[in-house]
Amino acid sequence: MKPLNSTEALTLVKECITEIVPDADFTGVRPDDKFRDVLELDSLDFLTLVERLAARTGARIDEDDYPELATLADTVHFLVARTGQGVR
Template structure:
């Protein structure tokens, strides 16, 4: 499942407890992401999923679920 893989990556790369990652929580606030962290996140996700992400992809990303849905769409797993 794509959400599980994303969660594993977030736990490993951003050193957060898997229990704080909930679909309805705000991605940026929960992970305490700044602009450099977003760049890291994009690079990590692109290399792990073989997709290309652009700034516009993140325009409507608020929650973890939004992020999961984006990656499902980008990878054709809808």
């Protein structure tokens, strides 16, 4: 598992979301917005996102972790911590 910094984690999250929702427009998504609502990701889209993030990072993401993936900022922080950097 390669440690990610905040920039790498944000890029990865956006790439994975774009693979699921090709026309996703991040210009209106602030770091603390609940991106599922803003980008209209349904439950299946979110589960697909979790699977892709886990596969691409090697990080284990359990259902108990889902609340930590509510916003872009939260998701970035989670991935940075889970991949070993431990800092924002």
